[in-house]
Amino acid sequence: MSDKRFRALVVEEGEGGKFTRSLKERSVGDLPEGEVLIRVHYSSLNFKDALSATGNKGVTKSYPHTPGVDAAGVVEESSSPQVKPGEEVLVTGYDLGANTDGGYGEYIRVPAGWVVGLPEGLSARESMIYGTAGFTAALSVYKMEEYGVTPDMGEVLVTGATGGVGSVACAILAKAGYSVVASTGKTDQKEFLTGLGVKEIISRADSADTSGRPLLKGRWAGAVDTVGGEILATAIKSAKQHGVITCCGNVASGDLPINVYPFILRGVSLVGIDSAYCPMDARREVWSRLAGEWKIDALDGIATEVALDGLDEQIELILKGAQKGRVVVSLRK
Numbered sequence: 001m002s003d004k005r006f007r008a009l010v011v012e013e014g015e016g017g018k019f020t021r022s023l024k025e026r027s028v029g030d031l032p033e034g035e036v037l038i039r040v041h042y043s044s045l046n047f048k049d050a051l052s053a054t055g056n057k058g059v060t061k062s063y064p065h066t067p068g069v070d071a072a073g074v075v076e077e078s079s080s081p082q083v084k085p086g087e088e089v090l091v092t093g094y095d096l097g098a099n100t101d102g103g104y105g106e107y108i109r110v111p112a113g114w115v116v117g118l119p120e121g122l123s124a125r126e127s128m129i130y131g132t133a134g135f136t137a138a139l140s141v142y143k144m145e146e147y148g149v150t151p152d153m154g155e156v157l158v159t160g161a162t163g164g165v166g167s168v169a170c171a172i173l174a175k176a177g178y179s180v181v182a183s184t185g186k187t188d189q190k191e192f193l194t195g196l197g198v199k200e201i202i203s204r205a206d207s208a209d210t211s212g213r214p215l216l217k218g219r220w221a222g223a224v225d226t227v228g229g230e231i232l233a234t235a236i237k238s239a240k241q242h243g244v245i246t247c248c249g250n251v252a253s254g255d256l257p258i259n260v261y262p263f264i265l266r267g268v269s270l271v272g273i274d275s276a277y278c279p280m281d282a283r284r285e286v287w288s289r290l291a292g293e294w295k296i297d298a299l300d301g302i303a304t305e306v307a308l309d310g311l312d313e314q315i316e317l318i319l320k321g322a323q324k325g326r327v328v329v330s331l332r333k
């Protein structure tokens, strides 16, 4: 098997720090060490993949490299008793696609501790429509509920609502019975958002308060923030008493211009979300919810499918913040 050749997207660093992407043949023998060899059938595109694919050294230190933080497929070889050849599995996060060759290749080799059995009720393709973005959305809702938010407590806000994490968060929250308000820069996407179950849309401009006031009228029982910056600060300042705000992203800004008053006067909780190193018990629980009670009815409606050679255009779109929903990558052909 070690001399088996396979197709992969390879990102290379050229003269003057210029990065190029191309489809190449690689050898299974060159993959990193690990107990489990997986034939990848589907992967997906996340913001982090676009950074890795364009030479962001904060994500990927050394090139040549094959990105792809997500992969779903079938185990071909395993030296671990936990994982059996022939099993359908998925891997998201850990170091996959960051500094370990990732899901934009037909094969990955990973530690057994990274591997999750494909939950019943979800196909490999469906699991990658969710991918890391969908898993992160579900983990955010899971954490919000762990901190005590329930649908009868009032409206919940989702920021960056048309993006990968945001769109899945809107759909899961609506499915779970919440009244969902979407903050978006794409106010022309009303049909897409209402199709996900969103009740009201607010513009990105109206989501960022710049008055400098420490507290605003309390509106949100909870919020899933995917963008950071002024928009996250505004969500925190607009949380109701004991509101719970999750924070996973920084597409707007990595800064958080806020003071302590929402925390000490309203008991607001700000909950950090790290999908990559989510512990295995919670990871399995969240995947099983995504396959069961939170499974989005029209998963296909948020998905654009491309093959490896169609990724370039999608990478440019996600980097511009122009992506809508999720991109699933097929490596079956």
Ligand SMILES: NC(=O)c1ccc[n+]([C@@H]2O[C@H](COP(=O)([O-])OP(=O)(O)OC[C@H]3O[C@@H](n4cnc5c(N)ncnc54)[C@H](OP(=O)(O)O)[C@@H]3O)[C@@H](O)[C@H]2O)c1
Binding pocket: 046, 047, 048, 132, 133, 136, 159, 160, 161, 162, 163, 164, 165, 166, 183, 184, 185, 186, 204, 226, 227, 231, 247, 248, 249, 250, 251, 252, 273, 274, 275, 276, 318, 319, 320, 321, 322, 323, 324, 325
């Ligand atoms: N912590 C974790 O474990 C984890 C896991 C996955 C992703 N993330 C992070 O979560 C964020 C979202 O990821 P994603 O995959 O959903 O990305 P995405 O598909 O590109 O979605 C991001 C959305 O944010 C909005 N947006 C874009 N630029 C913006 C700006 N300058 N200001 C305000 N809003 C802007 C856009 O939605 P609208 O047009 O609808 O506003 C965009 O579609 C990223 O920062 C990503 O790195 C973190």
